[in-house]
Amino acid sequence: MTKNKNKKLMRGNAVVGEAAIKAGCTCYFGYPITPQNQLPEYMSRRLVEVGGVFIQSESEISAINMALGASVAGARVMTSSSSPGISLKQEGISFLAGCELPCVIVNMARGGPGLGNISPAQSDYFQATRGGGHGDYRSLVYAPASCQELADLTMEAFDVADVYRNPVMILADGMIGQMMEPVTYDNYKPREIPPKDYILDGAKDRPSRIIKSLILNPHEMEEFNWKLARKYRIIEKNETKYEEFMMDDAKVAVIAYGTAARIAKGAVKRARNDGMRVGLIRPITLWPFPSEIIYRRAASVGLFFVFEMSAGQMVEDVRLALKGESEIYFYGRPGGIVPTPVEVQRLITRQYYQKGLI
Amino acid sequence: MTKNKNKKLMRGNAVVGEAAIKAGCTCYFGYPITPQNQLPEYMSRRLVEVGGVFIQSESEISAINMALGASVAGARVMTSSSSPGISLKQEGISFLAGCELPCVIVNMARGGPGLGNISPAQSDYFQATRGGGHGDYRSLVYAPASCQELADLTMEAFDVADVYRNPVMILADGMIGQMMEPVTYDNYKPREIPPKDYILDGAKDRPSRIIKSLILNPHEMEEFNWKLARKYRIIEKNETKYEEFMMDDAKVAVIAYGTAARIAKGAVKRARNDGMRVGLIRPITLWPFPSEIIYRRAASVGLFFVFEMSAGQMVEDVRLALKGESEIYFYGRPGGIVPTPVEVQRLITRQYYQKGLI
Amino acid sequence: MFNYTIFGRAVKGKIVIAVEMCKGCLYCVEACPKHLITEATRLNTKGYYPAEFNPSEDNECTACTLCAISCPEAAIEVYRDEKQK
Amino acid sequence: MFNYTIFGRAVKGKIVIAVEMCKGCLYCVEACPKHLITEATRLNTKGYYPAEFNPSEDNECTACTLCAISCPEAAIEVYRDEKQK
Amino acid sequence: MKKIYARPKYLKPVSMHYCPGCGHSIVTKLIAEIIEEMSVADITICVPPAGCAVLTYNYLDVDTTESAHGRAIAVATGIKRVLPDRLVFTYQGDGDLAAIGTAETVHAANRGERITTVFMNNAVYGMTGGQMAPTTILGQKTTTSPFGRDLVREGAPLKISEMLAVLPSTVYIERTAVNSVAGIKATKKAIKKAFKVQQDDLGFSLVEVLSPCPTNWKMTPLASCRWIDEVMAKEYPLGVIKDTTRQTHKKEAADAD
Amino acid sequence: MKKIYARPKYLKPVSMHYCPGCGHSIVTKLIAEIIEEMSVADITICVPPAGCAVLTYNYLDVDTTESAHGRAIAVATGIKRVLPDRLVFTYQGDGDLAAIGTAETVHAANRGERITTVFMNNAVYGMTGGQMAPTTILGQKTTTSPFGRDLVREGAPLKISEMLAVLPSTVYIERTAVNSVAGIKATKKAIKKAFKVQQDDLGFSLVEVLSPCPTNWKMTPLASCRWIDEVMAKEYPLGVIKDTTRQTHKKEAADAD
Amino acid sequence: MLIKTVFSGFGGQGVLMMGYAFAVAAMWEDREVTYLPSYGAEVRGGTANCTVAISDEEIASPISSSPDFAVVMNKPSLYAFQNKLQSGGVLFINATMIDEAPVRKDIQVVNVDAGKIAEQLGDMRTANMVMLGAFVRKTKLITLDNLVLSLEEIFDGKKKIIEMNAGALRNGYDIL
Amino acid sequence: MLIKTVFSGFGGQGVLMMGYAFAVAAMWEDREVTYLPSYGAEVRGGTANCTVAISDEEIASPISSSPDFAVVMNKPSLYAFQNKLQSGGVLFINATMIDEAPVRKDIQVVNVDAGKIAEQLGDMRTANMVMLGAFVRKTKLITLDNLVLSLEEIFDGKKKIIEMNAGALRNGYDIL
């Protein structure tokens, strides 16, 4: 037996919870919704153990606003939900962005629109990356593809939220939330966090402070909007993450994230076994989107094969990245369907030959 | 005096209300928020007069769900709000789309994110066109640029919503909502509406009906998602609207919508007076976006000058439309600033000369 | 033949349990004043031990419907034979 | 000289109104038991007719602070002279 | 032999997805019976939100619309205002009605919407797997109150029916339980009366039903029924909480300004 | 001469944006006085939501955070749970607290959050221009109840303080009015007591203040004050609605399961 | 030609009504017209104003950063708009409420003792119409007749009010 | 090699536990492993199941449309999975609860009287462990030792429970 003491088989939802605790999260506010319930359930026990704050709020709206309050008070805070509940949080997310408050928001997405179903889906991409809320703001969006990455990115999310004073979203889906994989929390390398000199804890020995997003004067408001825009440019520069797999000599690049990327990687491996020059680009941050690498790959890649578990959302970012430089094939499976690697491979193969890439 | 009996000087918000009544809207549910308050105020009086239903609901969320209920019962129904309130409606909009229910939703947008301010802004473009809610759905989005168009498009919106059984959004801003202009309601040409054989009014002499978006089986859900996608393709084909102004020989095409388009048109006229070959493409539907005409114009236009009262949102659709075919210059004024035509003209002129278009 | 009378009428009843609808909650077992219902020893295809109707000559069903009223699955039908005494 | 006593002490008061803070709500006018405050006839720069303090020798301010308490704008300061009688 | 008790006409001939012994099944059946007895199948519109009862449309053979979690009563309001002569009812869980839907509930009740709410109180979030509900009993362990609900941390069980009774436009509010034949009969009577209140245009009516959730209570169905008697009904006393049907005459209500 | 009444220390030296005679200005001033008298400026955190009072941070010289319309009490909950030894209060309008924020209000009160709510009831939506509020009086004309609030169409004025008093974890609820010197003094006393309740960790405390909105009532300030006496206070009787501070001992509360 | 006018004063002075009446009359003369009131929170307790643009062709922006005409009914409005007025523009001052003169020399100033005249006419509240009458006489943007007619629409046939306001309009028109 | 196994049965039969124990043991043998339970509303009152994938390299999909092995503890599970099993796959049948045989001939069937054996061992509820023991013996995917060790982690040192379950595991292992 080679039991690795640091690895534990954990369910995705619980992994997020433990990772948060390990990253110093002391507050969780949330409301039940499938398929993320094990996260609040985990937190309801663990946060009491570590002396933190857990509230099952009366709604998702209350949850995001309690989270805003905890962030105002300087705590590391998380809230989570799944698609319909995340829609309800949009006003709150816009307020977090407008008040420049850090907060980690988890979306274990499910099939939509409406009540939809509880199967894994990737149809909240637009909402996550374009800001489903009002105003010119962005949330950082991480798209983990495994439980280990769920751990790593959750811990990083707390740091990143603090560094940029911005909401950060973990966008996964029911499958990643429900599945168990071996996980270690040893990969976390905490970043240096600037002092939180904006938080409210009573004006003791300092002038009183204000946290707000209301700026009635349009000129000042415009200034603030450009300030945010500059921050977002910096985030784009520093925080874009992706994985390349077998891209060196690839003629076809599959682009997929999260669960779809796992499947896609399996498909790519199979295609390689069949001698096809196929690789995978996996965006790990959805915003900022790894446009540059995709654009750069257009020089050598003949076809970008975009695979999403949606009717086609990220494909727009790929189009934007490519600026017409290359052909795109889109394969979408909305509604909670997770195709097999074989299905995906079959389509890749067909495209590969159709494009004459033999 | 040439008093046109059919023209009335009316405030944008009231215009929407009167247009709705003229289009057969019998129900309004809403919650106060500046700068759209005159709309619920107007409806609170008018709907009682015509024997309709007006409820000032306890929140925006209640409003959109009451509207959903009225739509379920077969009524023509409207709800309205401004940016933060529209964020709160996102879950409801996703449900309307998922249940395929018609509803007209008005957003008199204001500056954001967060509480922002109440000045006119166009920073809810992403939310409106990409679906701020969860799931693979789209709302039709009209972007009127004057009170007259507010009237025309509102009336059309009710028809379009019924024809496609889909939520339709009127996206304007505080300026259009607050300003008064002469308006006539004579332009309305009602469309033929398919019989509403899905509504609930008691299963009298027919089998009982179900309205729902919950589809637990992922395969059926996928089917439904593709059905929606097909509907959206048809909408794209049939309902895309735009205005071209002085585009025939234009070397620079300004692209702007709503309030920004008014300003832009003024700027274009001034530039023309100075002998520059500048035109305007004004998307009237934001989704579906008039990508085709923009792409077609790339053949003759040297520069697309995108002007938005935001930090840059529609510009993505222009990029998508152009597929790298032409250069884009973006001029954004977020936060509630409405620049003058002169300011915009100045920038156009500079670009015009820099590009050597003399 | 009739062991029970209501308002001067002899009543004889029986129930029919839709075994595949039954989920074995035992509410009917608890409800039957005559203890005529028991849990079966074999599972139905849904995986539940369904209720079983076990009347006997000296303990017959009165068609009181209590079992049916208490059945969450509407799995019980009650029949009554009414004859003037 | 003192026309008012509290607990055996002669009290003389006065108030100072920050005219530019005043919005002319007249709460102080209503509140003053001695009717020492009136509405001015000229607008302040904000466009309000501010309150005016009009004591007289035979109707002096008692520094009761009622006007100040009722002033929404915190525009009134109250002063008191206390002397043992 | 004559069939004297059969599956009700408006209960579709399918097996329900509810767990063995679930109160939802009982009340669904009761409503089907009531609809038949009151001959209202062709004017009834049912509005269940997300919750274990979300699939009610698969069982009740009347016009039914889904609603978002917590918004059933807003949706029902929209329907009823458009169709004032239809019988519109919501069928809501405690999480739905008393947590996320609190504002909708309070205000629809306060406006005296002419709708009826069947309020299924099972002291947990059934559908999502047994989390704490606003109505969870003090000390009760749920998946999100693993140490038992604590007064200081989580507050007291919310008696929302009693709160709603304070509002002038609520006309009839009763609490029953479906843990016994007597309770089932009382529940049926109460729902029938509530429908009647709506048909008479008197105001808002609500029946709170204490309902077993054996699965999430981790008890057998029969033990669940006992728990309702021994614990739940102590916290939530059964009976009529408010009944002003005699005082509330339609005309008066209309005239009151 | 000695200055015996001056602008309070924690009221910033700026003119407030409130209309002439607005109750918000009075209560803002009172809170500044209380903060000074209780020496709590360095531990106080104020949470005003959208509403006429949204700019409170420009006036009160204490740590203040904006909150979304209706969500002040949720934000305050988040703050207080992180910083249990600070004095956290919300300052909410009637639209905010009793309409869009109903769920937040009810549940924070029910959890007995150790926060204080100053609830400004002016029977209208002030900031947005005088629309009907949940607390608007029957017959009162507003911009969205142009024919006067009607019981059947719009429901009765919502007495949310009385509703909250039903909840076991609310400890102190009082209704006052700032339409007279006596009322102002009573309001000050009540808010002070409510802060004390929080500091003693007893539970949730709320002071409802009937507050003139001359602008939207379309009355002079003095007429507004009279209207409060003659009309509003008839619907919303002044006085202590609930006070269990004597019974509620911190320890007991903590021990209760 | 595009002409923009700002009407400004305290909330109670009826400045929005001035702009509205002017805009309605302009509409009837088949001009393009926009009317934009100031709105929202910042107005509270302060001044109200509106901008009316009239033109022979489509109006791009209803907003005016430098109006051609400004009608100021109180001092804060004078301060707010005296510097925004276009060079060569005309400033109409309600002399009853404003005892100051603008510092700029590149604009034309028209003083109208509108408040006093209205008072003499029997109702202080018609000062706005007095002012508007004078404004129309001076600018010749629309006819007095149409303006008077617009009152009928605005006051929805309420004879007495219409007459009173029409009288004030004519009086203002005549004094210039 | 990638091996996927489905464990399926009624909610109370401990099928998730089987999969979990198997997955933990596989993890300790340094295999890549994923465990995916069925979840959500459709489970209510029906069967529960989970899928465990083990492999020597990264696992693409934790879902299995055609598992290599299926362990069915009750009849509905037999119906649900007999046709999904890969050709050549092995079907483990809890013979105590299932008196039917699958129709397919291209699969291997292992009947284990798990319920009865568990009963004989003194606790019906350990039928899952009996089955798991047999499964491990047959498939040789992991060692029995590691499986027993995994119980220690799972039951967090609760001696008696561990022993009981370990006994059942060994019994199941031995009967094949």
Ligand SMILES: Cc1ncc(C[n+]2csc(CCOP(=O)(O)OP(=O)(O)O)c2C)c(N)n1
């Ligand atoms: C906006 C939103 N939040 C959360 C959910 C998840 N959800 C569905 S039903 C439910 C609560 C179920 O509890 P209850 O209302 O008490 O009904 P029960 O199942 O107990 O009958 C929740 C939280 C959802 N569907 N939508």
Ligand SMILES: Cc1ncc(C[n+]2csc(CCOP(=O)(O)OP(=O)(O)O)c2C)c(N)n1
């Ligand atoms: C989500 C959202 N909805 C609506 C508004 C607009 N809004 C701002 S304050 C307010 C209500 C003001 O009324 P009240 O709470 O009674 O406070 P008051 O101004 O009367 O003191 C409203 C509706 C908003 N800012 N955000």
Ligand code: SF4
């Ligand atoms: S009808 Fe009555 S007597 Fe007959 S089985 Fe049912 S409960 Fe027993």
Ligand code: SF4
């Ligand atoms: S009550 Fe119905 S479901 Fe329950 S055991 Fe009896 S027959 Fe079966």
Ligand code: SF4
């Ligand atoms: S202090 Fe008292 S007496 Fe003096 S002015 Fe004020 S109210 Fe009048």
Ligand code: SF4
């Ligand atoms: S109370 Fe204050 S604001 Fe009001 S009139 Fe007197 S001094 Fe002025």
Ligand code: SF4
């Ligand atoms: S989980 Fe509870 S409420 Fe839901 S069906 Fe099962 S027993 Fe009924």
Ligand code: SF4
């Ligand atoms: S509108 Fe009313 S509440 Fe708001 S500041 Fe003015 S008087 Fe006060």
Ligand SMILES: [Mg+2]
């Ligand atoms: Mg429940």
Ligand SMILES: [Mg+2]
């Ligand atoms: Mg108010």
